[in-house]
Amino acid sequence: MATDDGQVTYLEAVALALDAEMERDPDVFIIGEDVGQFGGAFKVTKGFLEKFGARRVVDTPIAETGFTGLAAGAALVGLRPVVEYQFADFISCAFDPIINVLARHHWRTGDAMPVTLRAPFGARLRAGPTHSQSVESYFAHVPGLKIVMPGTPEDAAGLLVSSIRDNNPTLYLENKYLYRRLRVAGPISLEPIPLGVANVVREGRDVSLITYSAGVSQGLEVADELDRDGISVEVVDVRTLVPLDVETIVNSVRKTSRAVVLHEAAKRLGYGAEIAATIQEEAFWHLDQPVVRIAAKNTPTPTSPALEDAVVPQRAQVAETLRKVVRA
Amino acid sequence: MATDDGQVTYLEAVALALDAEMERDPDVFIIGEDVGQFGGAFKVTKGFLEKFGARRVVDTPIAETGFTGLAAGAALVGLRPVVEYQFADFISCAFDPIINVLARHHWRTGDAMPVTLRAPFGARLRAGPTHSQSVESYFAHVPGLKIVMPGTPEDAAGLLVSSIRDNNPTLYLENKYLYRRLRVAGPISLEPIPLGVANVVREGRDVSLITYSAGVSQGLEVADELDRDGISVEVVDVRTLVPLDVETIVNSVRKTSRAVVLHEAAKRLGYGAEIAATIQEEAFWHLDQPVVRIAAKNTPTPTSPALEDAVVPQRAQVAETLRKVVRA
């Protein structure tokens, strides 16, 4: 499934991991709108129907509440459903079963609930307020859910494998802007990457940039840019929001004494709030500066390009903030 | 509607404000499950059906998605619906229309969306994981919603009046543990209290306790207790989470140099994260200590008393934390 140039895109990484897990484990199936013959709105499951049949590649009516609850029931009796929401925005229609049926169940009963919830999310595609949402903050407060947000093709593959094998409901959020923009040399490893382990994707001395999803590649680009000016940015990809690898984050901040958190979700109660609050709790005496949050403005995501660019964090803004924090 | 001893409970304050607004403005109506003849699960609308009739006191089928959307449509063409969710837990079933229909509408179109969403929430009643949720964090990230969480009968009245008169969708969360536990001497003022203005409910020198809802009375009790040991706690009731009165919070922290945030919602991405992140952003150089969050454990809310008490912040824990922060 590599592209002509032998490279694997972020999207293909997702598809490869899903394919491998469906091959490996007959209890894994995929359910969602248009995932069958059509191969999904973004074509992640292209070819899956032919390969695995309609029994395991299940097209559903437009009924997010219903098919999410279905996944819960199937998981309770031993299957490992993977649920695709066509756009993460529509997961709002499954908010109730996710938080009340899936998330709380194991704690209440001890029964396993191995459901993976896959959803393409995010902005920068000029898709407007109800096709561009970052949904992690709707769910991160809810005990019992894991939240996985890969920022690279390698992580997309390894973290999806782990999500599917995990015995908990796992919200696996695919940044649709990255789908065809990020690519790495194939073949790609399908070894599971443990949930809850952050990745220091670039070591640095002067400031820690704590981020995830599209923030990782954006952060690395900015780090390269600042490097030329002699500013050394450590980029920490948290990879999973829940569980959060506080230790890696705190160690980085202890080293650099400065922390900036970056995500494309809106600022108010974005996950950056949790990260910033935690950093100052755990590494207060190491901080030379307050933790700064770079995030989208507290507005819906606009459609029109100049408007969207004004709302969602841009590279220049990230660079400028990092410079300011380092210089301060 | 005062009690025999001339006192007004938190619940009566809500009822009085709703009653007054319905008397004042014929466009205000109340809709929800069992709000009519039954007067609502907690009896906030007791007597309303007789007084205002079935036209304005509307019992609905069990259809939270549907009646929330109905409120949106009615508001768009000029009415001012007040929606009651029987328990805040069930607002999960209306998450989709609240965030996608109500919250984003004005920003998209310029049309007003004056809907008040009333929901009794919270723990300490031994009601278990799906009858005790604190729901503010599900919504606080969403642009376009206001979130109001009164901690006293006076505020319950004045803030409900303002919520109903506000031209935005407003989530007004009633702490059901306080309903019959808090009472003040009547008559109670029905003057609107502006949204977005925090209240320093007790001045102090040594530490700022930033809180809301049930945290206010709990915080005041603890402050009294610590006062006897010569510890002076300033208690700030933020009253509305969105908009948040950052200035009052920051002024308090600048004065005391120490901040503790208290809420009964779970810690991870509870609203305390936003408050703590903001305080360290805005008052970093005034802080003698990291901002500490006191919150429920990251578990669902248990039913059994000892379990629930172990999860939800208790007075002793609040006192101990404040002592520790002051001494550090």
Next chain:
Amino acid sequence: MATRTNKRKTEEAGAIPVSKRDPELLRRMYRMMVLTRAVEDRMVAMYRGGDLLGSLYTGHWHEAISVGAAATLRADDYMAPLHRNAGAHLWRGMEAWQIMASFMGKATSPTGGRDGTLHYGRLDLGSYNPPSHIPANFPVATGMAFAAKYRGEDRVALAFCGDGSTSRADFHESLTIASVQKLPNVFVIENNQWAYSTPLSLQSSSETFAIKAVAYGIPGVKVDGIDVLAVYDTVAQAVARARAGDGPSLIEAVTMRMHGHAEHDPADYVPRAMYDEWSEKDPVERFENVLLEAGVIDADTAKQVREEARQHAIAARRKALADPMPDPSNIEEGVYAD
């Protein structure tokens, strides 16, 4: 007894004479209905006496539905009950003391006191433990049925909900999916005339609840919910249909909620005349009379069954009372499975 409400319905539930039925099964159903009543009566006393933590939901006049429907299942079938289904739980092996323990927040409840009241399902008995949100058990039941079909097993999944629950997303979306996927589901609506204080006229405008099956192209049958044999036959037929791979059915069983929504609710919104009318239609008494008339039991047996049930409930209370409250020290464990 069962009335046809749409043309796709399968054969009318046959009025098999009592004498042609398995007397052992009949006696077990009778015992379970009597036990359900005794346990719930005992719990009402416990509620009044302050034994319980919070409120109490009971299934008075739902015994024929709970027991009649559950009795059609094999042990390896799935069940997704709600708050009026103590009888169905007991049928499947739930202990009376454990139900009580749930309403008391005891360590011995199925959730160890983490959840409480009606949240006492046990997956080891094939029964889902639902959250408060109704009818969240409906989509879950479609998942159980989906898994059975996926694996080529002939298990079925039976779910219950109330008349009020039919208004919700979960009802509509699960029936839509189950019918399209031809899942082995049986959905039973317990129409007890009320949803909390809300009467049928404010809940639904369809002629019956069974007729809502038309919207899903599946059989819809309305049945007398106080007649345990009618319930049994109707559900058995739907179960057989599901087991045969012919897809889901919807059954409306009509009864009356004879207590408040929960015991804290005096239910003074219910017209007295309704209680008067329905108090004549006690499903336990009715079944007892049927069995007495048919000679399946005699008066002594009936007396004995009732006394045993009473003693069982008393013993259950004693055990539940004596059971320990949970230890809070491990409360943060188990949020996540390993």
Next chain:
Amino acid sequence: MATRTNKRKTEEAGAIPVSKRDPELLRRMYRMMVLTRAVEDRMVAMYRGGDLLGSLYTGHWHEAISVGAAATLRADDYMAPLHRNAGAHLWRGMEAWQIMASFMGKATSPTGGRDGTLHYGRLDLGSYNPPSHIPANFPVATGMAFAAKYRGEDRVALAFCGDGSTSRADFHESLTIASVQKLPNVFVIENNQWAYSTPLSLQSSSETFAIKAVAYGIPGVKVDGIDVLAVYDTVAQAVARARAGDGPSLIEAVTMRMHGHAEHDPADYVPRAMYDEWSEKDPVERFENVLLEAGVIDADTAKQVREEARQHAIAARRKALADPMPDPSNIEEGVYAD
């Protein structure tokens, strides 16, 4: 043309001869259908030519439904459209250039470029501007109807959705509430055989979509969605019923989605034969022929109407293209109303 699908249905839509109808109204409907087609054809070209920001949703073969239904409304009635209803918008006074501007993210779009594509409703024209979530417009339409009834006005609210949208919570819960409250709503299902790539067989098992009305105890009528007069008559009857205070109706109008779900979608999952069959049933052509035959228009008029529509679409494009893109400086304003 309209077929009865449940007994509570009101009178069959009368087959009023064309000659007995208001020729002005007929000609306006014709002009609007032609204009809709011309505008959408132009937008397809614009999509291909790169004029638009993202994808394009069109309503080819939905023109009779959009125009026929909207034409039954008074100007002060409410409408809650979705993504196949350009014709209904145009009928109510939306400008073609403004529709284009929406797909281009222009400052002159109804949302000033904040929202885009199909999100171009305008409350000043009585039309709701929906979010992407389908059919969120249904509950909103019940609220509009509720407000009319609340105030004792005789306005009605008309809402459209697709076949796929009927599976969702919003459909079921809004119809449940509207029927219980007897709200002045008319709900139109545009059954175009597909929901994105999902065929009817994977979406719903009910015999028809109209028959789902049975679940709400309201009239349900299935109508030929390419016959604008049949649509008009059927919706008009439902509107009259709603206006008279007799409650909501459900109408299924059958057509075919002749383009992809949106223009990026080649829709190769659609069997060729379906396109072949349906390309014969162009609603615009059909209505033109009806009017020509009845002498309401002549060939010259038809030609002229088509040419005017084409020019109108061209001019609309020109204006939309020339319109400014929005200024980002005030993007944080307006999240909250004053």
